[in-house]
Amino acid sequence: MATPSQSQRPSPERVFGVLNAFHSSAALKTAIELGIFTTIAEGADRANDIAQRVNAAERGVRILCDYLTIHGFLTKTEDRYALTQESAIFLNRHSPAYMGTLADFLASEGHKRDFDALTASVRKGGTAVAQGDNTKPNDELWVSFARTMAPLTTVSAGFIVDLAGAREGKACKVLDIAAGHGMFGINIAKQNPNAQITAVDWAPVLAVAKENAAAAGVANRVASLPGSVFEGDLGEGYDIVLLTNIFHHFDMATAKS
């Protein structure tokens, strides 16, 4: 979102820009879906060439790439597009820091529907859409979260690994509540060969965490405990309890309980 106008003279530009800001979410999501950034990283740089490789119309690709150029996600010199440093790092599928998967979750149809009902939700003081209770399983949503949002954990996982003293290598039982992608526990297990992780989440979500644990080579030390954190028996004797993906979904009273 744009910062407040810097100039002394008040301008209608920011009100106009923010009312239209949903264009930019859609444009970036479309570019990610079509693989525009990845295709440019692979060497295509003219609209017709990019269009052919992503199986889209040249006119559509040219207009989209010009929009992305204006908004600083591409550069354009004559008729050739190039990635910015940011796009090369975060939006090229071949980059280890690729964030494109986030678009599926953040700008999902469900989230857009939620914000379409915002006025009713503010009137009510809580969600005005049907599916607003995070104590119930909602597999599709949280599997999507687990599949797409792992790239966002890179920085915070390092912080948690340090906080957990993982590099000291002491035997340690970790309970990862609402584990999702499981990346916080998995990173502890990677750094500490004596850590045992128990991941709690809905069963279809834990399947994603197991895949990630296997890819990290720590599947044998990441156990699954499917079900609701409010209802199941979570076991005991844990040295560390991770509560990374959960409190912000509940009101104060539920979170405290």
Added chain:
Amino acid sequence: MATPSQSQRPSPERVFGVLNAFHSSAALKTAIELGIFTTIAEGADRANDIAQRVNAAERGVRILCDYLTIHGFLTKTEDRYALTQESAIFLNRHSPAYMGTLADFLASEGHKRDFDALTASVRKGGTAVAQGDNTKPNDELWVSFARTMAPLTTVSAGFIVDLAGAREGKACKVLDIAAGHGMFGINIAKQNPNAQITAVDWAPVLAVAKENAAAAGVANRVASLPGSVFEGDLGEGYDIVLLTNIFHHFDMATAKS
């Protein structure tokens, strides 16, 4: 939309922010719909007080106002909210420069639906939604445009009035094609008592232009010519033809014809 990161170190923040930018469109539209800015201008400054006056839940209003504070549309001191200079000028319904009406058109359900189909539209190279032909009447959309977008004409209308030499007061026939709100022709008529305006647009849209002409005291010099600019007889002998609201809706070939 945020400008590219200023720091040397590339950050994922802007990708995250742009994928979520549709939140800000929804939040600003909701605040306008509820009349939050106007209510604060009228003297309410605490969440519970604002909530009572706009008939919404205190919790919803507090969360919304905190979001608007973070994004620079309000300020907050302890538990009291205040307007920024920009919000006081452009978002308070009592201000002569009020832009709140724009939200209905810019962030309408129809426009949001169009952007939901953006990937398909880029693939196709043109709109992928049913209603994409601006040569056909589409009364609801253009009446909404005429009713809501007039505030955006303030600066450009002044420019057109100068360009048309309106202040010289010479007798002058003006054809205003796709007049919409009619504000460009109306402003010429206001400045030049010898100007005769003919406004072309769909009939229900011209009803709005007539209202605006009456409010400006120039109704007797603004004639209506309902119908499509591509089909009807537009008359002749015009000194000035205004083409302000039209070319950007068509491809180059149609626009030239």
